[in-house]
Amino acid sequence: MTRIGIYSSAHIHAGAYAAALRALPGVEFAGVCDPEAKRGKAAAKAFGARYAASPEQLFDLGLDGVIICSENVHHRGDAERALAAGLGVLCEKPLATKPADALAMVRAAARARRPLMTAFPCRYSTPLREARRLVREGALGKVLAAQGTNRGMNPGGWFVDPELSGGGAVMDHTVHVVDVLRWILEDEVASVYAEATGASGEVEDHGLLLFRFEQGTSASLDCSWSRPGQSFPTWGDVTLSLIGEQGNLHIDAFRQHAMLYSERAKKGVQVDFADDINAGLIADFVAVLREEKIPEVDGIDGLRAVEVVDAAYRSLASARATNVRRAALGSRS
Amino acid sequence: MTPELLEPIAPAPPASPLAVAILGSGRMAEVHAASLAANPRFGRLVAVQGRNAAAAKKLAKAHGARATSDLAAVLSDPHVQAVVVATPTLTHRSLVLAALDAGKHVLVEKPLALSTAEAGEIVRAAEAQDRVVMVAHCVRWFHEVQALLGKLEQIGRPRVARASRVAGNPGGWYIDEQQSGGICFDLMVHDFDLLLWWFGAVERVHALATTRDAAHPEMYAQVVLRHTSGVLSYVEGSWLHPDGFATRVELAGAEGLLRFEMPETKPLRFVPLASKRIQKQGAEIPESPFRRSPYELQMEAFLAAALCGAPAPVGARAGFEAVAVAEAARASIASGQPCRPAVYAAPRARKGARS
Numbered sequence: 001m002t003r004i005g006i007y008s009s010a011h012i013h014a015g016a017y018a019a020a021l022r023a024l025p026g027v028e029f030a031g032v033c034d035p036e037a038k039r040g041k042a043a044a045k046a047f048g049a050r051y052a053a054s055p056e057q058l059f060d061l062g063l064d065g066v067i068i069c070s071e072n073v074h075h076r077g078d079a080e081r082a083l084a085a086g087l088g089v090l091c092e093k094p095l096a097t098k099p100a101d102a103l104a105m106v107r108a109a110a111r112a113r114r115p116l117m118t119a120f121p122c123r124y125s126t127p128l129r130e131a132r133r134l135v136r137e138g139a140l141g142k143v144l145a146a147q148g149t150n151r152g153m154n155p156g157g158w159f160v161d162p163e164l165s166g167g168g169a170v171m172d173h174t175v176h177v178v179d180v181l182r183w184i185l186e187d188e189v190a191s192v193y194a195e196a197t198g199a200s201g202e203v204e205d206h207g208l209l210l211f212r213f214e215q216g217t218s219a220s221l222d223c224s225w226s227r228p229g230q231s232f233p234t235w236g237d238v239t240l241s242l243i244g245e246q247g248n249l250h251i252d253a254f255r256q257h258a259m260l261y262s263e264r265a266k267k268g269v270q271v272d273f274a275d276d277i278n279a280g281l282i283a284d285f286v287a288v289l290r291e292e293k294i295p296e297v298d299g300i301d302g303l304r305a306v307e308v309v310d311a312a313y314r315s316l317a318s319a320r321a322t323n324v325r326r327a328a329l330g331s332r333s
Numbered sequence: 334m335t336p337e338l339l340e341p342i343a344p345a346p347p348a349s350p351l352a353v354a355i356l357g358s359g360r361m362a363e364v365h366a367a368s369l370a371a372n373p374r375f376g377r378l379v380a381v382q383g384r385n386a387a388a389a390k391k392l393a394k395a396h397g398a399r400a401t402s403d404l405a406a407v408l409s410d411p412h413v414q415a416v417v418v419a420t421p422t423l424t425h426r427s428l429v430l431a432a433l434d435a436g437k438h439v440l441v442e443k444p445l446a447l448s449t450a451e452a453g454e455i456v457r458a459a460e461a462q463d464r465v466v467m468v469a470h471c472v473r474w475f476h477e478v479q480a481l482l483g484k485l486e487q488i489g490r491p492r493v494a495r496a497s498r499v500a501g502n503p504g505g506w507y508i509d510e511q512q513s514g515g516i517c518f519d520l521m522v523h524d525f526d527l528l529l530w531w532f533g534a535v536e537r538v539h540a541l542a543t544t545r546d547a548a549h550p551e552m553y554a555q556v557v558l559r560h561t562s563g564v565l566s567y568v569e570g571s572w573l574h575p576d577g578f579a580t581r582v583e584l585a586g587a588e589g590l591l592r593f594e595m596p597e598t599k600p601l602r603f604v605p606l607a608s609k610r611i612q613k614q615g616a617e618i619p620e621s622p623f624r625r626s627p628y629e630l631q632m633e634a635f636l637a638a639a640l641c642g643a644p645a646p647v648g649a650r651a652g653f654e655a656v657a658v659a660e661a662a663r664a665s666i667a668s669g670q671p672c673r674p675a676v677y678a679a680p681r682a683r684k685g686a687r688s
Contacts, residue, residue: 144543144551147569151585193539193671195557195565197492199587206493206585208557210541212669218541220555222567223491225584243553243573245545315395319537323668 002286005058007078008070009043010034010158011092013119013278017067018047020282027286035070035281055199058126061083065115065289067282071164072171076101083112090117090285094175095302097166097319099310102303103327107111109299115288117295120179122238124280131240131251132184140244143185146219147243152236154225160203168203170196170312173223175237175305178211179297182304183240187213189304193321194312205291207311233259234270237319300329335641341559351376351438351636354407356428357419358383358392360615361442365417366396370630371625375636376415382407404428408435413512415465415639418442422519423512426451433458437496438639440632444522445652447514448676449660452653457680459649465638467645468652470526474627474634475619477593478527480578481582489588491532496524497581499571508549508572515551516542517659517666521570525558526651527582532564534654538661538670543621545573556662595619653677666682 005023006014009032012035021029031050034040036242043053052058055078058066065088068078075096079089089109096102109116122128135143150173158164165171178189191212196204206224213219227236238253288295307324315322334639353376355362362381369378378398383389386402393400407413408431418428425529426446432439439459445468446452459466460566472478498520506512515521529535542554553573558566583592596602599621610677620626620677638645657674666671 144545144573145541145555147555191669193557195537195539195559195562197565199490199492206565208493208565210539210555210557212541216543218543218555220541220557220567220569222493222495224585226590228495230587232590243543243571248574248576319671321539 001026002031002065002289003028003061003063004065004067004286004289005030005052005063006032006047006049006067006069007055007058007082008034008074009039010071011069012155013092014067014069015047016278017060017064017069017282017331018049020279022048023279023286024283024286030061030063031058034108051131053175055081059087061234065090065285067083067285071158072097073164077104079105079116079327080108083108083114083116086112087112088285088289090119090281090323091302092119093302093305094166094171095306097171097306099303099325099327100308102299102306106303106329115295116299117279117285117288118297118305120176120297120301121277121281121330122176122180123297124284125253125278126275127251127253128184128254129179131242131249134249135184135244139246139247140242140249143217143242143244146181146212147241148181148219149222149237149239150177151222151224151226153227153229153232154205160205162203164198165203166198167309167313169205169223169225170194170207170209170316171309173225174207174209174221174309174312177221177223177240178305178308179217179244179301180238180240181211181213182301185213185217187215187216187217188326189308189311189324190214191321191323192311192315196316211308211323213274222245231267233268257302303327340476350374351414351639352379353377353415353417354380354382354413354414355392355417355419356382356386356404356407358388359419360481362392362417362419364618364628365440365632366392367681368579368626368628371629372399372636375640379413380407380410390584396507404431408432408437414438414503414613415440421506421512421515422447427542429455430458433462433464433466436462436464440467440469440635441652442469443471443526443652444514444518444656444659445649446656447518449653449657449677450491451650452656453677456649456653456677463642465645466649467635468647468649468655469631470523470647470651470655471631472523473530473647474630476621476623476627477595477598479541481584481593482531483562484591485531485584487589488584488591490585491584491586493585494532494564495527495581495583496527496566497569498524498581499569499574499580500617501571501575501577502552502572506581507617508552510549510551514551514659515663516554516570516572517551517662518656521554521568521662522570522655522659526647526655528560528566528568529651529654529658532560532562532566534561535559535658535674536561537671538658538665538674540662542664542666551663551666554662554666556574558658573672578619580583590601593623652675653657
């Protein structure tokens with residue numbers, strides 16, 4: 001039996017991870033802890049899980065691993081504490097708000113000899129895996145350019161509080177597509193140009209980014225919180241068009257849906273029938289904790305995405321295309 | 334700024350329609366000839382001037398006009414009141430200046446010119462003459478675009494715009510940067526014009542480009558614009574999409590979203606057997622069936638402006654601004670850094686002249 005807990009329910013994805021934990025055979029969803037007790041108790045009740053009053057109480061439930069869904073700025077401290085307690089960690093994205101914090105997490109995992117995974121569920125998207133297979137098999141030849149979108153609704157709450165989130169749409173939505181592109185292209189981002197605007201002045205809620213990869217591929221990303229919350233049929237999207245020497249590949253990762261128009265809802269809604277990406281992520285975390293495999297996506301992947309986000313914010317400050325500063329690491333063990 | 338819908342101007346029918354000559358005999362010359370024929374109250378085609386004698390003759394004959402290769406003869410003909418410049422962009426500057434010099438009204442294909450230096454000359458000449466110069470940024474008259482514009486206020490304050498225009502390799506002079514300016518000037522200028530029209534001046538442009546063919550380094554480009562109004566725009570232009578022409582526009586505002594996609598808005602889809610498919614050469618012209626085509630509405634606006642002496646809806650200044658964004662995009666592609674588009678500088682008043 002693999003025992004897993006969830007630390008903090010600040011991030012909305014905690015619910016999806018809880019459902020995935022419940023559905024997995026051989027897994028015990030041991031409990032939930034949250035520094036905000038009221039929020040944590042409500043989450044534990046909703047998830048049908050035990051509530052632990054402190055991280056120590058949660059860890060004492062005999063956990064093998066913990067899923068961290070706290071606010072972005074708390075990821076480092078929360079992950080370091082769990083790793084020091086000997087637990088494997090799956091951390092919500094972005095891994096951290098600053099490259100130094102993400103690097104410290106990667107090093108803490110290496111010191112503790114425990115797995116650190118970044119929650120990039122797109123790695124478990126069957127359509128995106130198929131896209132990667134086609135590209136790696138050479139169906140497109142060299143990928144010359146990419147056009148990506150990861151647009152969503154403004155999530156509000158702590159996401160728009162820079163003290164907790166570290167930034168707005170650029171912080172929230174850059175890392176997914178950057179990770180997918182790094183994974184598909186097997187290349188690193190060399191430089192970033194970013195433009196962003198903010199409605200309230202607190203954090204940016206719309207952003208457009210241009211990337212240049214080390215091997216020359218150019219790419220764009222719309223990371224805006226530009227989907228209307230009340231009237232739009234879904235939360236947002238992940239799309240990617242790849243322009244290759246031998247052909248183009250267009251991916252709409254959440255295209256596998258039917259539409260429902262019901263008088264009981266104010267808008268048409270998407271009825272997804274795609275393979276569940278969150279279930280794939282959680283199943284991989286469990287297999288890693290059981291030492292059956294190495295992680296599909298680890299802390300270094302999380303760090304690399306944070307380094308690109310850092311370059312995007314430096315570009316916003318300077319209005320220049322800005323080089324990504326990558327921390328030097330030894331080879332992955 | 335709030336852009337206004339293009340209401341059809343309907344002046345009283347003039348005593349006689351405007352006599353128009355078309356310079357050029359290619360695909361767009363055919364479209365403009367058909368658009369003139371669809372506006373018989375306001376205009377009639379009297380001459381087609383082109384280097385390709387056979388094509389000019391064929392087009393002229395189809396519309397009961399005369400064909401010639403003699404540009405000077407057309408421009409010096411006092412009966413010709415207006416010219417349509419439908420030639421490769423390389424020739425626009427000299428043809429528009431010559432036509433203005435001869436006192437003609439001018440409808441010039443987009444882009445206005447190959448540089449802001451050339452476009453600036455045209456603006457100066459147009460503003461010095463009492464003649465209409467209109468740039469054929471036809472996308473403004475597309476029914477999809479007009480539909481979006483009519484609902485723009487429903488999305489609240491505009492925040493991010495996305496425009497995409499993709500097609501197969503048009504070949505010929507289109508992909509020859511010396512003649513067309515390349516994809517930023519020839520294709521993406523449509524979207525630059527729309528975005529300038531809707532969201533105002535652009536203060537910063539950053540662009541990346543790629544190609545499958547080293548001889549033509551800019552066959553696919555992605556451009557990010559920052560408008561002075563604070564709106565951000567993204568434009569994709571491609572000649573690397575062999576599956577045919579498609580265009581998308583999405584406008585995201587503080588309170589809503591507006592978008593359309595072509596060919597999804599086309600109500601008809603004819604699928605001939607593979608053996609019957611015709612491989613078309615040159616630039617694709619998107620068409621959806623309407624009682625009045627966008628090109629016909631554009632021609633009506635030009636003829637009405639020329640007949641009434643009213644300013645054209647897309648004047649030389651607007652043409653200059655779109656060229657300035659295309660020029661800045663190419664400069665950014667070359668430098669790897671954002672560039673500021675050139676701003677039109679009106680000629681300084683001569684010494685002693687009163688302003």
